[in-house]
Amino acid sequence: DIFESAxxxxxxxxxPGAAKDTITVSVEPGSLIARGEFxxxxxxxxxxxxxxxxxxxxxxxxxxGSGTSHENVQALFEDGVLTITVPKTDDMKxxxxxxx
Numbered sequence: 001d002i003f004e005s006a007x008x009x010x011x012x013x014x015x016p017g018a019a020k021d022t023i024t025v026s027v028e029p030g031s032l033i034a035r036g037e038f039x040x041x042x043x044x045x046x047x048x049x050x051x052x053x054x055x056x057x058x059x060x061x062x063x064x065g066s067g068t069s070h071e072n073v074q075a076l077f078e079d080g081v082l083t084i085t086v087p088k089t090d091d092m093k094x095x096x097x098x099x100x
Contacts, residue, residue, distance in 0.1 A: 002062075009068065011084040015058050018080065025075045025084060032062045032073070034082060067091065 003010040015023065017038035024035050036058040064070070069087040076083045 008088055009086045011062065011086070013058070013060055013082040013084070014080060015077070015082050016080045017053075017056065018058060018077075018082075020077045023075075023077055023082060025073070025082075027064070027070045027073055030064055032064055032084065032086065034058070034060045034075075034084065036082065 001012045003012075011032075011034075013034055015036045015038070017040075018036040019038075022037040022039075024033075026033050038056040038058075040053040040055060064086065067089050069089050072087050074085045
């Protein structure tokens with residue numbers, strides 16, 4: 001999901017099962033890339049008879065327009081959801097015009 005507020009764009013990505021230490025968010029000129037992995041737990045000392053849960057990789061790439069600030073991008077991972085906040089530049093922010 002992508003939301004727009006007056007000051008920023010907020011991106012929410014579901015990454016069920018991913019561990020925080022496997023997630024990376026990088027900003028390159030014109031794009032933002034989020035990656036993560038889920039590695040199912042291994043059970044030592046037992047024979048695996050059926051595999052329902054497999055390894056999964058998450059990769060999402062977003063194009064960033066000229067009205068976004070790459071300097072203060074923030075990322076928070078909580079309850080399997082990665083939330084990325086991309087601030088807008090001052091010229092993209094909403095302004096109220098005083099009526100004379």
